[in-house]
Amino acid sequence: MATKDKVIIDLEADADALVAVRAFPGMAEQPYLFDIYYAADLTADQAAQLAQMPGVVKVEPMPTYRLA
Numbered sequence: 173m174a175t176k177d178k179v180i181i182d183l184e185a186d187a188d189a190l191v192a193v194r195a196f197p198g199m200a201e202q203p204y205l206f207d208i209y210y211a212a213d214l215t216a217d218q219a220a221q222l223a224q225m226p227g228v229v230k231v232e233p234m235p236t237y238r239l240a
Contacts, residue, residue, distance in 0.1 A: 181219040181230060186211040191219070194227025 181191060191214065192206040206229075209222065222228055 181211060181214070181223050183211055183214060183216060183219055186230065188212070189230055191222055192229045193222055193225050194229075 181189075189211045191209045191211055193209070194206055209218075211219070211230075214222070
């Protein structure tokens, strides 16, 4: 049985990131429903709790590009 790498949410480094938690883990008919949190809005306790939940994904911020 494969083990999932634990998601580490570093509130300083990930301030611009989003944290997505699968709303209904294990429900095949609802695979794309997520609760979304801004890392900047989380307390350390909330971040630690979310990191333990099944189906949690840290979404890095999209890079922004400036046209010259």
